[in-house]
Amino acid sequence: MEIDIIKEDDNPMLHRTDVRFEVRHDEATPSRLSVRDSLTAKLNKDAEEVVVHELDTKFGMRKTVGYAKVYDAPEFAREVEQDHMLERNKIVADGESGEEA
Helix, strand or coil: CEEEEEEEEEEHHHCEEEEEEEEECCCCCCCHHHHHHHHHHHHCCCHHHEEEEEEEECCCCCEEEEEEEEECCHHHHHHHCCHHHHHHCCCCCCCCCCCCC
16 A cells, blocks of 8 residues: 655644545455554554545546644644544544443
């Protein structure tokens, strides 16, 4: 799986960079988490700082176009992002730990 950054837009008010990217893959559409891991490696960021919002693959194509938000720190992601997006990207919200009360 190869990732190319198409466009990066800085958003200093929200302490993040909005990233459009393209993924070329040999198999089926890659999972959100595998794309996030590849994107974090390419951008040299921590996994909890990257929130993948969109993955769009056209039928029969081996190319996926996506959109992600790359935050300066995990705290900014937890403050701004909706809970369902944090859950989809396996980012633990503030006040939660891996245990049930």
